[in-house]
Amino acid sequence: MQRRKGFTLIELLVVIAIIGLLSSLAVVSLNGAREKARDAQRVSDVRQLATLLEMEATSGSVALDTCVGADALLSTCTGPGAVSQFSSFADPTGTAACTDVSATECDYSISQADGTAAAETGDYQICFFLESGAGNVSAGLNSFTTGAQLTTGSCN
Numbered sequence: 001m002q003r004r005k006g007f008t009l010i011e012l013l014v015v016i017a018i019i020g021l022l023s024s025l026a027v028v029s030l031n032g033a034r035e036k037a038r039d040a041q042r043v044s045d046v047r048q049l050a051t052l053l054e055m056e057a058t059s060g061s062v063a064l065d066t067c068v069g070a071d072a073l074l075s076t077c078t079g080p081g082a083v084s085q086f087s088s089f090a091d092p093t094g095t096a097a098c099t100d101v102s103a104t105e106c107d108y109s110i111s112q113a114d115g116t117a118a119a120e121t122g123d124y125q126i127c128f129f130l131e132s133g134a135g136n137v138s139a140g141l142n143s144f145t146t147g148a149q150l151t152t153g154s155c156n
Contacts, residue, residue: 032132038092039134045089046108046128049074050148052082053121057146061122067110070117071097074108074126083121091128098127098141098155105129113145115156122146127155 056062056079067077077086090107097109109127110119119125126144133139136152143155 035131036134039130039132039137039139041092042108042128042130043134043137045091046126046144047148049086049089049108049126050124050144052085053124053126054148056081056083057121061120063118063120064110064124067119068117070111070115071109071127072111072117072119073097074110077110077119080121094129098129111156113156125156 062080064077064079064083066072067074067079075087075090078084079086091105094105094107096106098106106127106129111117111125111127112119112123113125115125123146125146127141128143129141130137130139137150138152140153141155142153143151145151
């Protein structure tokens with residue numbers, strides 16, 4: 001009697017099930033990596049924005065045009081020199097301004113350091129939200145204030 005070489009249907013189904021299980025686990029573990037990557041981008045963006053404001057503040061504190069309200073969307077700001085580049089910075093997932101501690105997915109917002117309206121190059125607070133934290137910056141609502149000072153866990 002000749003024996004055929006090959007796999008049985010059961011063996012093929014078991015291998016396919018194992019591959020499916022492993023790929024599901026890989027996708028689940030990548031979600032955390034995606035969150036961390038978005039958080040790293042947010043921290044980098046906000047540091048760059050604070051640096052731009054600090055550079056402009058060296059020639060005196062100037063009001064940011066079109067950012068007159070409290071918690072104004074940073075991407076809508078125009079102003080002197082490098083501030084005009086703000087429109088190219090936006091949160092990867094957020095669309096509304098970060099306004100309070102209950103905010104989850106929100107876009108970068110700006111106000112004065114005490115949380116009031118009419119941010120200036122020499123008096124600002126940039127608020128942003130992190131999903132899982134990045135480096136020494138905790139998850140949740142955070143801010144950069146005048147002097148590029150990081151405040152974790154709060155935003156006025």
